[in-house]
Amino acid sequence: MAKKQATKKEGNTLDFSKYIRWFWMLFSFGIVSIILVFLLASWGFLGEMPDHTVLENPRTNLASEVISSDNKTLAKFYFEDNRTPVGYEDLPKHLVDALVATEDIRFYDHSGIDARGTLRAIFKLGSGGGASTITQQLAKQLFTKQVSKNKFGRVFQKVKEWVIATRLERQYTKEEIITMYFNIYDFNNNADGIRSAARIYFGKEPKDLDLKESAMLVGMFKNSSLYNPRPHRNPVGTKNRRNVVLAQMAKYELITKEVKDSLQQTELDLNYSPESHREGLATYFRANLAEFMKEWIEENPKPDGEKYNLYNDGLKIYTTIDYRMQKYAEDAIAQHMPRLQAEFDNQNTPKLNPTAPFLELDKKEIESLMRVGMRRSERWRHMKNDLGKSEKEIIASFDKPTQMEIFAWKDGKYTEIDTVMKPMDSMRYYKSFLRPAMMSMDPQTGHVKAWVGGMNYKHFKYDMVKQGKRQVGSTFKPFVYATAIDQLQLSPCDSLPRTPITIEANKFGNPEPWTTKNSDGRYDGFQTLKAALASSTNTITARLMNEIGPQPVVEMAEKLGVEQEILPVPAIALGTPDISVYEMVAAYSTFANKGVYNKPVLVTRIEDKNGTVLYQFKPESRDVLSEEVAYTTINLMQGVVQSGSGKRLQDTWRVNQQFTKKMLTGYPYELTNPIAGKTGTTQNQSDGWFMGMVPNLVTGVWVGCEDRAAHFKTITYGQGASTALPIWGLFMKACYEDETLNVSKDEFEKPANLSINTDCTKASKQDDASDEDVSDDIDIDF
Structure with a gap:
């Protein structure tokens, strides 16, 4: 009997040892697999990976900056990315604090991957917050922007981000990583990078941002398309997200509870100043400057023979325009022209002048003038050259009512009016304007x-x-x-x-x-x-x-x-x-x-x-x-x-x-x-x-x-x-x-x-x- 029990005990021990062996085998296999996956990722088998030269000089499209004689940015030339980088010294402390408190509180303690955050995300299946560090998010922005739609692809992409993040940590200081992240992020509305964002949303340079402005911009990192502060987009959601950032800063004692409570009651107070090629200061000068630069680029290639790209290469163009004088000039025109135009319109009503806005012309002469204008118009050029329309089709299009925005002076100020008008009528309308x-x-x-x-x-x-x-x-x-x-x-x-x-x-x-x-x-x-x-x-x-x-x-x-x-x-x-x-x-x-x-x-x-x-x-x-x-x-x-x-x-x-x-x-x-x-x-x-x-x-x-x-x-x-x-x-x-x-x-x-x-x-x-x-x-x- 005793022998039988001993045999049974020995069998149970053997069975348990088998499970232990299987456990260690599977564990070892998992570890090796994980290591292998990381090695495969680093070797580029899971998709192209940046080498050390690319990590040293990440390729980003940089807008060329037009700078006034008094050292202010007049405008930028860009196609897609309106990005002008700034240095860490240009970032106010509360802006950096807001980012770290909201996105990665252990940023200064890890080497690219936050183990605690990762384990929390795994055990809570993501419900307890994301595991991405600021460095990982930078890696994603720089090198893995396309998000995979399937789960396995997303896992492999995450692995690539981890590998790149650790490399970035070895390559750059924490301050450089923070700066790169602020410079790379797309804040929407042509606000690429923190400098454009500060100028477009608040009309300021980054160093001049106050605490609540910094909190709003950091809040946009979660999703700048969703948290868009413009009035017709999502100002309420953006304000709520800003308040979350302020709460995080208070939680980690970067600001006091009193400051948090006070700022959470304030409005966003935007000073929205869009930066586009058709808006802003000195638009006509910039158009002429673009032609100047086109000729200069043709005549001055890079040392390797490649041509400079005005819209991507981040050139700095120092001009003679004085920002203050340019503004005074545009203000002078904006003050005088509405009043001058109002008097011109008073003298050219259909009752006083049936041929308005023209004088001394009969009907045939006016028709001839309008035909010439039609052939010189952008509409004619576009339909003929870009759409390949026949002359008959183009002429007919000028008499078809079209939805359009037209220029107008209203109460002494410029405005746009949404209307439906025949292109031929709009031509005549614009010919009635005095121009300076x-x-x-x-x-x-x-x-x-x-x-x-x-x-x-x-x-x-x-x-x-x-x-x-x-x-x-x-x-x-x-x-x-x-x-x-x-x-x-x-x-x-x-x-x-x-x-x-x-x-x-x-x-x-x-x-x-x-x-x-x-x-x-x-x-x-x-x-x-x-x-x-x-x-x-x-x-x-x-x-x-x-x-x-x-x-x-x-x-x-x-x-x-x-x-x-x-x-x-x-x-x-x-x-x-x-x-x-x-x-x-x-x-x-x-x-x-x-x-x-x-x-x-x-x-x-x-x-x-x-x-x-x-x-x-x-x-x-x-x-x-x-x-x-x-x-x-x-x-x-x-x-x-x-x-x-x-x-x-x-x-x-x-x-x-x-x-x-x-x-x-x-x-x-x-x-x-x-x-x-x-x-x-x-x-x-x-x-x-x-x-x-x-x-x-x-x-x-x-x-x-x-x-x-x-x-x-x-x-x-x-x-x-x-x-x-x-x-x-x-x-x-x-x-x-x-x-x-x-x-x-x-x-x-x-x-x-x-x-x-x-x-x-x-x-x-x-x-x-x-x-x-x-x-x-x-x-x-x-």
Whole structure:
């Protein structure tokens, strides 16, 4: 019996030993399998793995950054990723604390994998929270973004993330991992990385974020598509998620309970500032800059021969644009144009003008104009080139009602209206809008400080600073005067008769006699040259042209940077050539720069993402005029502001009250410093100009419609002194109020050995009397 029990006990022991062996065999197999899986993953058998060189330099698309002269980001060039990296030192402590408290509290204690978190996730089947560390999440963002749809695939992907995470921990410090994670994450709404997110959601740099703003952005790490703070998305859910982050920070004593409770009661307080190619500051300048960069990239390949990518390579483009001046320029236009447009619309109602917005055109002429516009439209280009539609189909499409957003001024501000309209009707609608253009430049350096090619790039893409060329009217007259002073050594105080003059046929190649008239109808007496330019007396300008001839004036314009071909005929004296704002500002800057022309500069240098300088600009300049002639021409143009059509810039309150209320936004400007300038108004008031200068800033403004047949009916409203000058006045007033800009209030520097008399205080009463009645309300330019 005892033997039988012993045998049974021995059998039970053998059976138990068998189970133990199986257990250790299975356990060992599991361990080996896990090790093998990790080895296979590290060897790349579970999918491509990054090697050490890729880990050292993770490939991410970086937006190229456009930087202003005062070191602010104007915009970025990007296709998909609007990403500009920042350093750890640019991340506020509470932002880092919020991330660690919410995503990975043991971040500083593990080496890429949190064993406790992993075991918790396994035993609770994920219900107790995820096991991913910040390092694993970075690995996923950098190298394993595509989430597998099946469970086995997700397990293998997780293994890859673990392997990459441990490698990242060996490769980088904890601070570098944190920084990379903030820089790589997509916060939605083109907010790629923490810098874009801070700028887009709060209008700040990351270092300026406060605690609740940091908490909101960290809360978005859970799911930025779900926790999207924009009003029409999920602001309530985003606020709740932010409050979870604040609670986590309080839980780990990174903030006090009182701070948590206080901040949880606050709103998100967004300052949503989208960054897109069609929105933001300096949109027209950026479009021109893109063309500049396209040419530069073609001519300057990388050392390996590959071309730079403007949208992915993270270039830093340092521009001459001053962020503050650019904003003041755009603000000036936004203040003046709605009021100007309102008056234009009042004068072009169907009752007052059946052909609105056009004047002097019959039905057939308008139809022809619209057909030309149709063929030049983006719609025509897209349907013909991209969709391959026939001409008949394209024409038919212009008469089919279409859902669209249109531009409008409402209560003095820009808005968009959702409507259904025929494309042909929308074309006519847009042709009714007055459009502005403005450029400001430092004459001594050639640096362009502000560039506004229109009032809204999204709806009016054609840049009227450089692309658009329009008749310049009387703003061309200083070129005539400068040439005459240079050739004939005239003084601003010399007098000429106002009487009519006819330049004979065949003289200067003129095919028939050319007779000028003065728009004020006065032809009596004499005027000094200074008074004549101030009142834009056409007959005196024609007399100067008769003496010097048109060819020297054309050559002068070319030296001053005018690229447009100008026919050497006498009529150019009154401003018939089409010239861009860009060219006019550069030309006038030559006078302010003592006769030296500087080609406008847009970019000072270009760097790659590592800070290596790839381009450094070289100034292009040339001597055009003597210092004496340049100063004398400036002195002549000072008369325009002292006693001519620009006088309202320095008036306190002398303009007709009713007219002022409608048109002269911001009046009185009360600019007491020395200013030289010239207004210009072309035939039928189709174009209004004002060119204004102080010693260290030259600014040109143009206003007009797309088609010359759309314009104010009378000169009272259509003159350059009413359409363009107010924008200049508003801009300069803002610049002077900002003392950090150091815009000059000084006199223009007089040459040491000036031989030309510019002091006209001793001019005869007869000379001066002809200018006494010049009205501020009537610009006598043509």
